[in-house]
Amino acid sequence: MADGADPTPGALLDAPVHEQACALRAGAVTARALAEATLARVRAQEPALHAYITLTPELALAAAEAADQRLRRGDAAPLTGIPIAVKDLLSTCDAETTAGSAMLRGFRPIVDCTVVARLRAAGAVMVGKANLDEFAMGSSTEYSAYGSTRNPWDLERVPGGSSGGSAATVAAGGVPLALGTDTGGSIRQPAALCGILGLKPTYGRVSRFGVIAFASSLEQVGPFARDAEDLGLLLGAIAGHDPLDATTAPLPVPDYTADLARGIEGLRVGVPRELLGEGLEPGVREAVEAALAQLAALGARIDRDVSLPSVGASLPVYYLIAPSEASANLARYDGVKYGYSAHDGPGMWDDMEQTRDRGFGDEVKRRIMIGTYALSAGYYDAYYLKAQKVRTLIRREFEAALATHDLLLTPTTPGVAFRLGEKLGDPLAMYLSDLFTLPVNIAGLPAASIPCGFAEGLPVGMQLIGRAFEESTILRAAHAYATVTDWHLRRPGAVAAAAMPS
Ligand code: GLN
Numbered sequence: 001m002a003d004g005a006d007p008t009p010g011a012l013l014d015a016p017v018h019e020q021a022c023a024l025r026a027g028a029v030t031a032r033a034l035a036e037a038t039l040a041r042v043r044a045q046e047p048a049l050h051a052y053i054t055l056t057p058e059l060a061l062a063a064a065e066a067a068d069q070r071l072r073r074g075d076a077a078p079l080t081g082i083p084i085a086v087k088d089l090l091s092t093c094d095a096e097t098t099a100g101s102a103m104l105r106g107f108r109p110i111v112d113c114t115v116v117a118r119l120r121a122a123g124a125v126m127v128g129k130a131n132l133d134e135f136a137m138g139s140s141t142e143y144s145a146y147g148s149t150r151n152p153w154d155l156e157r158v159p160g161g162s163s164g165g166s167a168a169t170v171a172a173g174g175v176p177l178a179l180g181t182d183t184g185g186s187i188r189q190p191a192a193l194c195g196i197l198g199l200k201p202t203y204g205r206v207s208r209f210g211v212i213a214f215a216s217s218l219e220q221v222g223p224f225a226r227d228a229e230d231l232g233l234l235l236g237a238i239a240g241h242d243p244l245d246a247t248t249a250p251l252p253v254p255d256y257t258a259d260l261a262r263g264i265e266g267l268r269v270g271v272p273r274e275l276l277g278e279g280l281e282p283g284v285r286e287a288v289e290a291a292l293a294q295l296a297a298l299g300a301r302i303d304r305d306v307s308l309p310s311v312g313a314s315l316p317v318y319y320l321i322a323p324s325e326a327s328a329n330l331a332r333y334d335g336v337k338y339g340y341s342a343h344d345g346p347g348m349w350d351d352m353e354q355t356r357d358r359g360f361g362d363e364v365k366r367r368i369m370i371g372t373y374a375l376s377a378g379y380y381d382a383y384y385l386k387a388q389k390v391r392t393l394i395r396r397e398f399e400a401a402l403a404t405h406d407l408l409l410t411p412t413t414p415g416v417a418f419r420l421g422e423k424l425g426d427p428l429a430m431y432l433s434d435l436f437t438l439p440v441n442i443a444g445l446p447a448a449s450i451p452c453g454f455a456e457g458l459p460v461g462m463q464l465i466g467r468a469f470e471e472s473t474i475l476r477a478a479h480a481y482a483t484v485t486d487w488h489l490r491r492p493g494a495v496a497a498a499a500m501p502s
Contacts, residue, residue, distance in 0.1 A: 283455020
């Protein structure tokens with residue numbers, strides 16, 4: 001812990017995880033006291049923020065007590081005793097897992113997903129299941145069947161999505177860490193809109209076992225945090241091969257915090273011109289341009305002569321592949337095996353139809369219909385197969401650009417957080433908020449959103465895209481940038497004000 005820092009649990013809530021861990025190990029605070037202070041703050045914020053579908057205070061306190069025993073025994077891991085929020089798409093066997101859907105109201109999985117099992121083994125303290133768009137389909141958390149989460153910078157605005165609850169609670173100072181999932185931007189986009197860091201790992205870096213599936217070839221679980229070191233700590237705790245997920249890579253997991261301070265002298269940063277063009281709000285462009293100048297001042301070599309000619313096709317490619325996979329993955333919700341089940345029809349087929357009609361929200365139904373159409377005989381070649389071919393082109397263009405650059409840099413989102421309801425009637429407008437993040441999932445690469453300024457008083461994020469399995473380079477650049485800027489240290493006042501007793 002930094003010299004002179006206040007070790008009381010309340011003061012520690014705003015400290016980075018690495019400082020919290022030092023205080024815990026030094027015995028300056030117990031995991032139980034930290035958990036109690038965290039729960040008290042989260043509860044005070046919830047009426048204004050609604051970041052959680054389920055709070056799990058009993059589980060948190062039991063985990064904290066177990067962490068205290070480990071700390072006393074001296075066998076603590078870096079995350080032992082650290083509070084964390086978990087997106088409610090991740091199966092937990094002792095807490096309801098809803099995926100933000102009425103279809104799974106009350107659902108108790110029989111196992112923990114691998115990432116949660118790893119966090120529990122590390123001694124982390126889960127405080128609750130965070131809100132999300134239904135089945136992770138959306139960009140605002142307004143498609144949750146459990147109500148919208150608010151943006152802590154402006155409670156009339158969305159936190160982004162689909163992992164909006166995870167981002168909002170970290171940004172508001174509720175927990176220092178959270179897990180989200182990212183299929184097309186669902187970690188990076190809410191991280192940008194809430195002013196924190198969020199990282200989508202390389203496809204295959206983190207296990208998807210026990211993660212409720214949306215689009216299996218695109219999604220990864222990843223961390224939210226308030227600085228690069230904490231982001232690396234959480235990534236290191238969840239990454240690695242998993243025999244239960246055949247798509248995980250059998251590669252060793254590096255220490256993601258080891259290289260942070262190395263600096264970025266000589267680092268080659270490419271700026272794809274197609275992703276800094278039209279459709280960008282002026283305030284976002286200004287913030288990203290200023291960040292480029294700062295990275296150059298830190299010694300990075302900025303190259304604006306980079307082109308990804310096919311990247312403009314990312315939105316249609318994504319909105320064919322993701323719904324196609326979703327239509328297959330969501331076929332299991334038939335009212336027979338688990339989840340909501342209607343029983344008031346004249347026969348089995350009517351019951352199944354009613355189950356899916358009442359259990360799914362409109363956006364999920366839209367995806368299932370698009371996907372079923374794109375996969376049907378006669379259309380498969382025209383849509384799905386063609387999208388797969390363009391996917392290969394996009395992937396190759398990224399690989400070529402990253403052969404001569406260490407990182408690519410883009411804005412994370414075209415604009416700042418939008419107002420609640422603003423895009424609800426216009427699915428395409430909602431889809432466009434992931435314009436810069438979707439291509440990275442299509443290519444399977446790692447990328448993070450890093451706070452890089454404000455526009456209209458709201459946070460702006462820049463996206464750093466790395467080579468496959470080179471998350472460390474992204475974290476190193478984020479850390480270097482944070483040594484000369486303080487955007488990541490800015491905290492919203494809106495929730496604190498709303499949570500004050502009047
Ligand atoms: N907003 C995108 C969608 O609706 C991405 C969601 C995600 O990354 N889970 O599909």
